[in-house]
Amino acid sequence: MAEKFVTVFLDTPNVELNDYYIDETFSLIETAGGEVLQTFTQKRDTPDNKFAIGKGKVDEVLSFIQDQPVDGIIFGFDLTSTQVKNWNQVSDLKIIDRTQLILDIFAQRASSNEGKIQVELAQMEYTLPRLMGLGTTLSRLGGGIGTRGPGETKLEMDRRHLRDKINKLKKELDKIEKIRQTQRKSRQGSSVPKVALVGYTNSGKTSLLKRLSKSELEGENKLFATLDPVTKKGYHEGLAYTVTDTVGFVQNLPHKLVAAFKSTLEEVVYCDLVLHVVDISSADPIVQINTVNKVLEELKAHDKPTIMVFNKIDLPHDEFVLPSMANDHRHINISVKDNINVDSLKNMIVEHFSNGM
Ligand SMILES: Nc1nc2c(ncn2[C@@H]2O[C@H](COP(=O)(O)OP(=O)(O)OP(=O)(O)O)[C@@H](O)[C@H]2O)c(=O)[nH]1
């Protein structure tokens, strides 16, 4: 059975709230296996130091959860450790902020050794220090959202143990990263052109990879279905190339997480051609494109040759804005699902590489 939550959102001049952001948070909660019973929002100039929201709103939340079967409170933004502590003092329920929610999904989905270590490290660096020092609240957490992943059994560790563990994980990660570099170099040594799929989570990257490479991977209608890069071989009109799938991007992905997942995204840095996949049926494709571009800039991969792939044209969408969303890049409208224009996209890839890259 799904865990039940109330959600709390802040609308400040700094971080303006919109339906799109709220919907995305709901999708994240659903992906994590939770269900939203009630939502509270508050407009303020700045977050309250003690509880993020004002005392009146806090009371409203507390009185709602008093006689409802609620498992926890999920905040659509990040809390300071003081705010976490204060919430834990007024409520026995789980207190989960945005980064914890995303980390929880990552913990469920990471499948490679590297992905698992990265999640564990990010959880130790973010979640555990906040939970530590809270004493009894830890045992109240039980299981489920916000406690999944390696953190669960390790909550009781003392700080020094935690620090040792973090260092050990970092060393392990270094080792794996070196191996990855070697593999990448050997791939670079070959003349096989490298294509990387990037895009917002749920845009259809994994489904497209399957079409481009005829691999067995299935797309999933969940956020962050793919956490580890997957490279497959593609072949079209006499050209052999590799296609690498990547983790989906999300609005306001906390910086710490960007760092944690940098090595998985580094494949993008070393590719020859970027396919930027966009779900044009989503509520706000332009926000998604900008989010992806921002991360690409952070990776210094923003000036790679790029084809904008506008996916899901089988669904209702705004035809008119598409060309302007391409930002000077070549673009193509496709439907992975109905196999519309996928061959034309393959032709574009072949053409790109036969024109001397
Ligand atoms: N209607 C429609 N649905 C599509 C199309 N392409 C993909 N989908 C669906 O969109 C959902 C997400 O697809 P994925 O391929 O998992 O998306 P992704 O970009 O890999 O997602 P992450 O790995 O989470 O970043 C799945 O339910 C797909 O079946 C399309 O052209 N049309």
Ligand SMILES: [Mg+2]
């Ligand atoms: Mg995927």
